[in-house]
Amino acid sequence: MSPYPQSPLMGQMMSQPLLISSIIEFVARHYGGNEIVSRRVEGDLHRYTYRDCHRRAKRLANALHGLGVRMGDRVATLAWNGYRHLEAYYAVSGSGAVLHTINPRLFPEQIAYISNHAEDQCLLFDLSFLPVVEAIAAQCHSVKHFVLMCERDRMPADSKIPDLLCYEDLIATHSDDYQWPLFDENSAATLCYTSGTTGNPKGALYSHRSTVLHAYGSAMPNALNVSAADTVLPVVPMFHVNAWGLPYSVPLSGAKMVFPGPALDGKSLYELFEAEKVTFSAGVPTVWLGLVNHMLQNNLRFSTFRRTVIGGAACPPALMDTLIDELDVEVIHAWGMTEMSPLGTTGGLQVRHLDLPKEAQRKILQKQGHAIYGVDMKIVDDEGKELPWDGSSYGHLLVKGPWVIARYYKDEGGEVLQDGWFATGDVSTIDADGYMQITDRSKDVIKSGGEWIGTIDLENLAMGHPAVLQAACIGVPHPKWDERPLLLVVRRPGHELSGAEVLAFMEGKVAKWWMPDDVLFIDALPMGATGKIQKNKLRELYRQHRLPTV
């Protein structure tokens, strides 16, 4: 129901809800012969077409209905990127139920917490996760049906899970005669929980409308730029914010899809890229580091791979340089968050940048880029006053758009909007050309004498030193300045390094008052389930650290 006034003259166009089922129906009809190739948990390659996928998704929809799943019910998955997971994407949402993708990297008790919070009715999971599910099944109180995504001959002889169902049995015993239902496009479609570095995980409950609009927006040339001429390998997991929407934007573009399954090491990825002639991919920086290292060590080059999206965390400049300069891969920096479905901005050069020197171009590519049409953004100070787009003023980044959440599932965390805008929790600049650059998380920014110090710049700078493997910068209490920066460094194995050397390396490359007051060497940085450094843990650990400047 539209809360907006109607015109005395309404348009006279077909009324058709934006539903996720229209994507699989479209690709099966119009690009039905194009392939989906999956490396399975079992290690082998599975190939079939979008037409096959559609048929099996309809069988699964019938099977789920037979299990009692109804509109609005939650169906969870614990699965890698693969064809069965894709079938579940369309069968669950397409039939009006809600797909809840769970991150298997969470602790078992977190998985149980989320499953109970979501009130999942069914849980579909890959063979790899049988031990986890066996461990927590008794604590998942709402789950009536556990479905193991494998063939009958892979089913465990006896499992602790009561009435464990076999996915392929369900598919085999149900008809593909199924009509995707039509319903209000604002109905819930999928549910993703944030990683929850503070407090309990909170759910983002996407609608069909938001998912389809995000798919349109993210497929556009300024964004992911996916076409029927591409072969796409999503490295970003389907349990991580719906693999940045690729399970929707790739089929609607008719592109060939290649799923890597659990084999995300450099060697496995490289072999799959080459064998299946992948042209485009997307993933977090750590995966690219593994792939690039494998290739450089073995003097390998790509035959067909030309373009990748890197997001989830800022792409280290050295990684971007290697991909572009050594491996001839175009790098698209992307930024977003679970609360944004997730894509907000994508980077890239414009025509007028083509004559710039390489260094200047690289600086532009390092930025998080332009808002995708559909998303609006602004930066504000602590009082909510909008700040200029000059590339140097930085403030809290706020966003709005049809694929941004209005609240969390079950209203966790209460009101999340400020005058209709969602506060991302990031701090950024926006330049006069509209390029946004993240400088920090709002809660990580160091407030020194009323001014802000961005920790990401300091960390990137430190990581430019050849003996630095990882770096994290946090604010620690200071009697005069409120907070001052402390730099925590993990040394590269086999390298010697002193704090003074690190500081001397950074000197002159950043404002003097931004320089860390101290450098500490540690063995490892605490990492969360989605591969992000847990700075709240670091702040707790070093709250009492006495800076030499005190």
Place this chain on the structure above:
Amino acid sequence: MSPYPQSPLMGQMMSQPLLISSIIEFVARHYGGNEIVSRRVEGDLHRYTYRDCHRRAKRLANALHGLGVRMGDRVATLAWNGYRHLEAYYAVSGSGAVLHTINPRLFPEQIAYISNHAEDQCLLFDLSFLPVVEAIAAQCHSVKHFVLMCERDRMPADSKIPDLLCYEDLIATHSDDYQWPLFDENSAATLCYTSGTTGNPKGALYSHRSTVLHAYGSAMPNALNVSAADTVLPVVPMFHVNAWGLPYSVPLSGAKMVFPGPALDGKSLYELFEAEKVTFSAGVPTVWLGLVNHMLQNNLRFSTFRRTVIGGAACPPALMDTLIDELDVEVIHAWGMTEMSPLGTTGGLQVRHLDLPKEAQRKILQKQGHAIYGVDMKIVDDEGKELPWDGSSYGHLLVKGPWVIARYYKDEGGEVLQDGWFATGDVSTIDADGYMQITDRSKDVIKSGGEWIGTIDLENLAMGHPAVLQAACIGVPHPKWDERPLLLVVRRPGHELSGAEVLAFMEGKVAKWWMPDDVLFIDALPMGATGKIQKNKLRELYRQHRLPTV
């Protein structure tokens, strides 16, 4: 109000209507410094930015409000492609009124008919159309305000039009302090009349939702593929189905826009393409013929131009060959209609076609291509039974989607849908890969002994003869076969040609029973206002023609 059932669990995303104003607001904020360059009626070049365009559109919105224009009111334009026309696009629709673009190539009495039918409140027009508007002003009964789109010093000293207003005065005397209103996205946004080869012109009344979805769909890589790295020159007029949506899809992509004004001859276009470094364009075949001829005669080549969309009529194979082989321009065949906003399909090769021989590739490019995601299509026989997608079965082409009309404005023509599908009036095949190819208009197809003969193939074949300038094939009554094909040929100036020579040229390249029963030479083919051959006139003229086979 959604007519579809809601789920017990609704998504929790921001509610934001899809409104045309969001496009100009987006581009002004995020790509505000990018240029719009217009060749004016006066002959000079005008340049400004999207930011300037947005400010002036807001001034115009205030001015229209001052003239009494309210939500749902129709505001008409008679104008070339230029920045003032673009301002009107956003000011009128953005403020909730309805933009009615009138084709100035219509006869004056048709323009008056349409204006009265639409009940236009205001008419904005270019200097070129002052004589036409003076001639019909008294017959345009609903129009309260006539606005001449020029500077004060160009205003006629005395005009027959009462209270003629000056566009630039309106802009100058109104503030750019204007907030685009929020309203139901299904509200009417623009109104375009079909050319109406039979009966009165009928209006397609687009909504904000349909326009924004069409803009998303048409900007995608599989379709027009417009990005911020492009410079786009829309040759297709803004009075012709909203220039195929480019006034929306180009700004939302942030691309530089170049408007040619009235100068659509080969020389003027070529000079503008070169001067403004145009990379992408779109237009009907005749315009490309003019441009290509000018270039070949003067041995000119493009410096930056790389890609064009050709639609409105099938691209003659020879033109496509010249563009691709001689001028290194990628040709995207597009098909659509006023009733579809207008884009339905776009052509192009996929990865697996890249190894095919050139001839085979060219055959694929000659097809109208794939449905854009959002559009579904099917072919049916006379009884409405769906026909197979095998590339040879042909039938009536039906379409549906959120940017397809459900009825005409004021219900002209009554019910237009068949089971929820819109009958395009085209006859086509669809192959197993989803490529659609128009073989004829339903009303032009020749029904011979219960079988169909497609006239477009016969015409293309005849036009392959070097002495044939134009060809049109129509069915004429035949006592035994119901109808048989008659080929009408316009000879190329200075060439001799007999009917027997034409038939000998065609022999063996088409099924024997498709061969025309007779060939007649005529001086010219009757053309409609949008440049299409008026076959209904030909059928009337030659209804009594006695075929030699009778």
